[in-house]
Each structure stands twice: as C-alpha cells, then as structure tokens.
C-alpha cells in the first residue's frame with residue numbers, strides 16, 4: 001500500500017534557524033556527525049531504559065543496540081542508523097518540525113543583528129542546533145523511523161527550505177535512520193568529503209569515542225566473490241570517560257566529552273572529576289562552562305547534570321543533583337546503588353542523593369574558589385558569565401553562604417575598572433568602620449552620582465556598587481560577611497560625623513541645626529505627606545540639596561518594582577526625605593518659611609525638592625507632567 005504524502009511547514013523559528021544553518025553559520029561542519037550520533041545514542045539509552053522499566057516492552061530485544069554508519073558513494077549519501085526508540089509521526093512534527101526552546105525568537109533576532117560571523121557563530125553555538133546541523137552538509141535529509149511499540153513507521157524528508165514531507169511507511173524496523181544527501185565537498189567552505197571512510201573514522205574518534213554504544217561502519221570494500229561479508233568495524237572505544245582514572249584522561253578528551261554533552265564549542269572553564277567510595281558509590285564528571293547559555297535566566301533553563309545508574313542513562317537535567325543556582329554546571333553523575341526505575345520524585349526525597357548533591361555543590365564552589373585564587377583572569381570571565389546565577393545562591397542556599405560570599409566579585413568606588421572581593425574590601429576598611437557600605441542602582445554611573453554617595457566619597461569611605469537586580473535581594477538576606485554587616489547607604493542613618501562616638505562638638509552642632517530647622521521640618525513632612533513619611537536633616541550630603549532614604553528594613557523601590565512585575569501586590573512604602581542643612585536652597589526655604597509659612601510657592605518648592613531627589617537616584621516621579629510644569633514656572637520667574 002502506498003500512503004499519501006503530506007507536506008507540512010516548519011514553524012517560523014525553525015525556518016529561520018534552518019536558514020542560518022544552511023547558510024553556514026558554523027565554520028566547523030564536522031560536528032553534524034557528532035550531533036546525529038548523539039541523538040542516536042540518546043535514542044538507544046531511552047530504549048534500553050524503557051525496556052527495563054516498562055513491562056509492556058519487556059519482550060523486546062536490546063542485545064544488539066548500536067549505531068551504524070553507512071556510505072553509498074554512488075548515491076552520495078551517508079546514513080546514521082540506530083535501533084533505538086524511534087519516533088512516531090507526531091514526535092517528528094513536535095520534535096523536528098518545531099523548536100520548543102524558550103527564548104528562541106530573541107536569540108534569532110540577536111543573530112540577525114550580529115555584525116560579524118564570529119558573533120553569530122558564538123550565539124548559535126550557545127543554542128545548539130542538534131538535528132538541523134545535518135543541513136550544513138546535506139541538501140536533502142531523509143528520516144525513516146518507527147517508534148517502539150507501534151506498528152507503522154514514518155518517512156520524513158526535507159531540503160530544509162521551509163517545508164517537509166511526511167508519509168506513513170510499513171515494514172520499517174524499530175529505530176531511526178537519518179540519510180544525508182551530501183552536498184559536494186568544498187574545502188573552501190569547510191565541507192570535507194563525508195563519504196570518505198577515513199574522514200568518518202577521524203570525526204567519530206574525535207567527537208564520539210566515549211559514546212557507550214558501538215558505532216559501526218560497514219567495510220569500504222565489498223566482499224569478494226565466494227567470501228562471506230567482512231565484519232563491520234567498530235569505530236569508538238565506548239569507555240565511559242568518567243569511569244576512567246583521572247590520570248589516564250587527557251585534557252583533550254575531557255574537552256571533547258564536554259562539548260559532546262553540552263553542544264558548546266568552547267572548552268570548559270573548569271573540569272571536576274571525582275569518585276566517591278564507601279556506602280554510596282558514584283562517579284561524577286562536572287564542567288563549568290566558559291560561557292553562559294543564552295537562556296540561563298529563562299524559567300525553563302535546564303540544569304546540565306545527567307544521571308546514570310551503573311552506566312545506564314536515566315535522565316537529563318537531574319534537578320535533584322544540582323541546585324537551581326548552579327544550573328549552568330554540566331556533566332554526568334553515575335551512581336552505582338540506585339534503582340533504574342528511580343523517578344524524579346524519589347530522587348528529591350532520597351537522603352543519599354541529598355548527600356551527593358551537598359558534596360557536588362561543595363566541589364563546584366571549591367573549584368571556583370581555587371580558580372579565583374590561582375587564575376584571576378579566568379575567574380573574572382567565569383564570574384562575568386555566571387556571577388548573577390551564583391548570587392541567587394546567596395538567597396536559596398544558606399548552607400553555603402560563607403563560601404558564596406567569598407566568591408562575590410563586586411564593582412566598588414575603590415577602583416573604576418577592577419571589581420573587588422568582600423575580603424579585599426574588609427582589608428581596606430577605615431579604622432573604626434564596622435559595616436560594609438553598598439549602594440544598589442541601575443548603572444554604575446547612576447550609583448556613583450547618587451546624592452547618597454556624597455559624604456562617603458568626601459570622607460574617603462569605599463562603597464560597593466551593586467547593579468544586578470538580584471543584588472537588591474541577596475544583600476538583605478545575608479546577615480554579615482566575616483562579622484561585618486552589609487549596610488546600604490540609602491537606608492537608615494549613616495553616621496560618619498562621629499556623633500555616634502560621643503563627639504561633643506558634633507553633638508552640639510547637630511542640636512543647633514535641629515533647632516534652626518524645628519519649624520521647617522514638621523511643615524515639610526506635612527506638605528509632602530502623600531509621598532514621604534518624614535523629612536529630616538541629613539549627614540550624608542555635601543553638594544546635593546536632598547536625597548531620599550529608606551528605613552533599615554524597608555523594601556527598596558527597585559525591589560518593589562520587581563515584586564510588582566512578578567505579579568505580587570505590595571503596599572507602597574513611603575520613605576524619608578533628607579535635607580542638606582548647608583545647601584543654599586534648603587536654607588533659603590527655611591528663611592522663606594520663617595517669613596511667611598502661608599506662601600503657596602513654598603509647597604511647590606517642597607514638591608520640586610522631593611522630585612529632584614527622586615530623579616537623582618534614578619527613581620520615577622509620581623506625576624512627571626506636574627513636576628515639569630512646576631519647574632518651568634519657577635524657572636521662568638527667576639529670569
């Protein structure tokens with residue numbers, strides 16, 4: 001029976017991605033084979049696992065799971081065949097016709113906008129094109145596949161240009177074959193002769209040697225008359241890299257393994273290979289990538305640790321083994337004493353898995369600490385890529401607060417370029433300073449120019465400049481670093497004048513000022529009561545007229561905005577307006593208020609002072625149009 005052929009369109013994003021792939025984004029075309037072998041190997045893993053855990057599949061034969069590479073020089077095709085789980089018609093539509101990765105559209109946009117091939121290549125490298133890489137070397141791809149447990153198979157074919165064909169096919173074996181109708185070799189375009197046995201051998205050895213299923217290639221020479229067909233050649237050694245002693249694994253092998261599992265094309269920034277013996281045995285091979293994936297901060301970003309049990313692949317993205325904030329760590333954990341049927345739920349509650357996770361986290365943080373001590377340049381890059389994620393650890397992983405705080409690298413007023421560690425900050429603290437001062441804000445410039453900074457800068461105090469949104473949150477959760485509390489200079493009282501130390505001259509001065517402003521401050525508090533809860537004198541200003549501060553435990557405006565963006569309703573927190581008692585505008589306001597407290601212009605000036613203080617810290621005005629009108633009116637009157 002010949003079934004009809006359906007023609008379907010690729011999803012819009014898939015079409016765009018294919019266009020990028022076909023027009024050769026990758027300079028290293030050889031990796032298509034790594035990607036197809038990796039898919040085939042996953043399919044074999046899945047079949048093996050399903051046959052062990054799904055009783056309806058108990059009878060199927062899994063003795064000879066393998067990957068076969070077949071060359072047909074006359075037809076100019078290379079086929080990658082596996083006898084794994086296979087795909088149903090719907091799988092083909094959902095998995096191959098569609099890209100389900102979140103953030104794809106944004107990434108494609110960035111690639112389109114990228115100015116040069118290297119940037120585009122880098123971006124696409126973070127994405128991982130998987131199956132689509134076939135179209136770098138083939139102008140047509142045919143997939144024949146039958147899902148285990150189903151009767152009929154499907155033929156899928158496409159030239160990658162926008163549509164693909166589907167057709168039901170009877171008589172297919174379980175598994176998948178991907179046939180590439182190869183483009184002509186073109187050394188200028190990086191297209192090798194992928195019909196050549198030696199080229200195929202070289203690629204498999206380089207990228208897929210540790211694949212745990214045999215990768216076989218039919219002999220290039222056909223059998224001579226009367227002789228039996230020669231045995232296929234197994235191209236890979238199949239040894240699980242993580243099971244080999246560290247001393248016997250070359251750095252190159254680690255890197256290639258990493259690239260295989262991560263689809264990254266850079267070498268990892270750090271490799272961690274460990275073996276735990278005793279009550280719960282396992283091997284772990286973990287990598288800290290050199291660059292963050294494009295979707296590190298999307299909700300669906302996957303954790304990169306795979307779980308194996310005695311060399312059998314169990315699951316990708318094993319969240320029980322790595323906390324969320326270390327989701328960028330890639331690798332493999334092979335546990336010896338777990339059931340193959342283990343589920344994500346069981347793992348979440350397994351005491352031994354908790355122990356493994358604790359140990360892995362310590363190892364990763366320890367490796368980062370070592371890198372920070374020994375290779376500051378590499379560490380700076382890694383922190384640049386993953387610092388934001390690591391700072392999430394300060395919120396969610398209180399067991400490791402100490403270790404994480406040591407890793408924090410923050411911009412500071414101490415140096416315009418170089419960030420500092422908290423330890424280095426503490427070493428530079430002034431005599432008598434007990435808190436670590438920081439200010440959060442959107443950009444370095446905004447923080448540096450913020451009025452809150454004035455007195456601290458004038459008196460030579462160092463302030464950390466925290467500009468990541470997550471900074472707002474962790475600084476509140478962390479009680480102290482090495483006994484020194486973290487103090488926002490935009491919150492609470494900042495006593496730099498020595499009043500706190502019983503400086504009598506300072507106290508007398510302060511009392512005198514309070515008296516001078518005793519009339520103005522309550523009046524201003526009342527006039528601005530819609531916006532602030534108090535107006536008081538400041539000791540943190542030297543040049544600005546005013547600034548706005550919060551109380552020590554107040555939610556900051558940025559946090560308020562963040563919570564609102566996440567759909568949480570919060571009451572608006574009123575803050576405090578602080579005035580600089582020596583500023584001419586403030587003293588003039590006091591005099592004017594003393595002369596005629598009923599003057600309606602005074603309330604308008606108060607609003608302008610409050611609005612300017614909000615603008616100076618990068619905040620949002622409650623009524624920008626009204627502010628502008630008041631400002632222009634008053635300016636006009638001065639001319």
Ligand SMILES: Nc1ncnc2c1ncn2[C@@H]1O[C@H](COP(=O)(O)OP(=O)(O)OP(=O)(O)O)[C@@H](O)[C@H]1O
Pocket residue numbers: 035039040043082084085086087095096127128129130131132176263
């Ligand atoms: N040989 C195969 N056998 C069974 N399923 C396959 C095979 N090749 C691909 N698939 C299915 O198609 C999906 C998409 O493959 P593709 O290579 O595009 O992405 P991926 O492997 O999931 O992701 P990535 O390559 O980024 O890791 C796979 O997840 C798998 O479910």
